Amino acid sequence: xxxxxxxxxxxxxxxxxxxxxxxxxxxxxxxxxxxxxxxxxxxxxxxxxxxxxxxxxxxxxxxxxxxxxxxxxxxxxxxxxxxxxxxxxxxxxxxxxxxxxxxxxxxxxxxxxxxxxxxxxxxxxx
Amino acid sequence: xxxxxxxxxxxxxxxxxxxxxxxxxxxxxxxxxxxxxxxxxxxxxxxxxxxxxxxxxxxxxxxxxxxxxxxxxxxxxxxxxxxxxxxxxxxxxxxxxxxxxxxxxxxxxxxxxxxxxxxxxxxxxx
DNA sequence: GATACTGCTATCCTTCCGGATACTGCTACC
DNA sequence: GGTAGCAGTATCCGGAAGGATAGCAGTATC
Numbered sequence: 001x002x003x004x005x006x007x008x009x010x011x012x013x014x015x016x017x018x019x020x021x022x023x024x025x026x027x028x029x030x031x032x033x034x035x036x037x038x039x040x041x042x043x044x045x046x047x048x049x050x051x052x053x054x055x056x057x058x059x060x061x062x063x064x065x066x067x068x069x070x071x072x073x074x075x076x077x078x079x080x081x082x083x084x085x086x087x088x089x090x091x092x093x094x095x096x097x098x099x100x101x102x103x104x105x106x107x108x109x110x111x112x113x114x115x116x117x118x119x120x121x122x123x124x125x126x
Numbered sequence: 127x128x129x130x131x132x133x134x135x136x137x138x139x140x141x142x143x144x145x146x147x148x149x150x151x152x153x154x155x156x157x158x159x160x161x162x163x164x165x166x167x168x169x170x171x172x173x174x175x176x177x178x179x180x181x182x183x184x185x186x187x188x189x190x191x192x193x194x195x196x197x198x199x200x201x202x203x204x205x206x207x208x209x210x211x212x213x214x215x216x217x218x219x220x221x222x223x224x225x226x227x228x229x230x231x232x233x234x235x236x237x238x239x240x241x242x243x244x245x246x247x248x249x250x251x252x
Numbered sequence: 253g254a255t256a257c258t259g260c261t262a263t264c265c266t267t268c269c270g271g272a273t274a275c276t277g278c279t280a281c282c
Numbered sequence: 283g284g285t286a287g288c289a290g291t292a293t294c295c296g297g298a299a300g301g302a303t304a305g306c307a308g309t310a311t312c
Contacts (some may be wrong), residue, residue, distance in 0.1 A: 012162075018233030019158060019226060027153055027234070029300075032145060036138070046258050056301060057260060070236070071243065082258050082309050092239070095232065100145060102228045106221070107144030110151070110196070113218070117197065155270075182271060183290060195295050208279050208288055254312085261306075268299080276291075282284085 005028070022099065025070050026067075030055055030063045035093065038073060042088035148225065151196050156181055156189045158226075161219065164199060168214035198222070 026032060030052065037043060037051040049060055064087060067073040072093040078084045154156060156178065163169060163177040175186055190213060193199040198219040204210045 015230050015234075016158065016162070018231075018237065019152075019229045020233070021237055022229040022233035023149065023153060027149060032142065032169035042193070046257085056303090058262085058302095059300065061260065062300095070240070082307090086261065095235070099228055099232045102225055103145045103148040104141050105144075106225045107146070108141075109221070111144065111147055114196070170285085182273090184272095184292085187290060188270095192294065208277090215269060255310100256312100257310080258308080259306100261304100263295085263304080266299105266301080269297090271295080271297105272293100272296105274291100274293080276289100277286080280285100280287080282286100 025072075026096075026100075026103075028063070030059060031067065034060075034063055034067065034070065035089065035096070037088060038089045042086045045085055045087070048087060151198075152222075152226075152229075154189070156185060157193065160186075160189055160193065161198065161215065161222075164213060164215045168212045171213070173209055174213060 012027050033052045033055075034048065037048060043051060045057075045060070048064075049055055049057060052060070055063075064073060064075070068075055071090055074090050076088070078086065078088045159178045159181075161172065162173060169177060171183075171186070173183055174185060174190075178186070181189075190199060190201070194201055197216055199213050200216050202212045202214070204212065
């Protein structure tokens with residue numbers, strides 16, 4: 001495993017960095033829920049707050065800034081009065097789809113694997 | 127995005143859970159490095175500690191327990207004196223390979239994407 | 253004029269992750 | 283007997299993530 005290509009130290013730490021980058025953009029309690037909420041269409045700040053289980057505005061604001069930096073969401077200000085702000089997913093956020101699907105399918109099979117193992121163990125103990 | 131199949135609330139939260147499961151087994155500062163270190167062959171506790179950038183024994187012990195629970199590593203005690211303990215990857219840990227590859231390639235392209243964006247911005251400003 | 257809505261920011265507080273340091277019981281070597 | 287190695291455990295600590303609460307400027311509503 002992980003040995004198919006012999007990597008130099010530099011290459012190895014670079015690919016470690018890439019993995020950590022990827023994990024980081026999805027980690028935390030809120031990023032996925034926010035992305036999911038926006039996947040049904042654009043939402044305004046308060047709408048988003050309500051959509052995502054009443055996340056506090058401070059956290060939501062912070063998360064949105066990070067998602068903006070990573071170019072997953074776009075912030076557009078409408079000059080209505082009072083101003084309304086809309087958040088929506090960028091096309092680039094679509095590149096996450098394959099990754100998320102992979103995480104999802106692995107997570108699912110893992111849960112089943114661990115579950116069946118623990119059932120086996122209980123059967124043996126009984 | 128994420129809309130191809132209409133999901134019920136239950137299905138949706140189940141797949142969220144799967145994604146979170148997957149993220150969790152790889153998150154944290156040490157799990158990947160430990161797996162990588164073990165991918166070259168089994169190691170004993172102290173060897174592992176030295177291999178992974180002098181992780182403290184407490185953390186190493188904790189991480190190993192988690193990896194054991196997830197069936198990624200196997201702990202074997204040899205009845206030498208004093209006892210020696212060997213850790214090695216299970217075959218099951220191989221199922222991570224595809225996921226890790228996906229994370230790695232996405233992370234790499236993302237870094238390049240963000241980098242090229244920021245270069246563009248600087249060019250415009252100049 | 254009071255209240256309520258908007259999109260936030262500020263302040264304080266708790267909880268958790270990881271780290272430093274020290275220590276255990278055991279054996280082997282000098 | 284003293285020192286060093288092994289596989290950990292125990293104790294204390296700092297920083298970051300996240301949460302609760304309050305507040306701001308601006309506008310619309312009653």
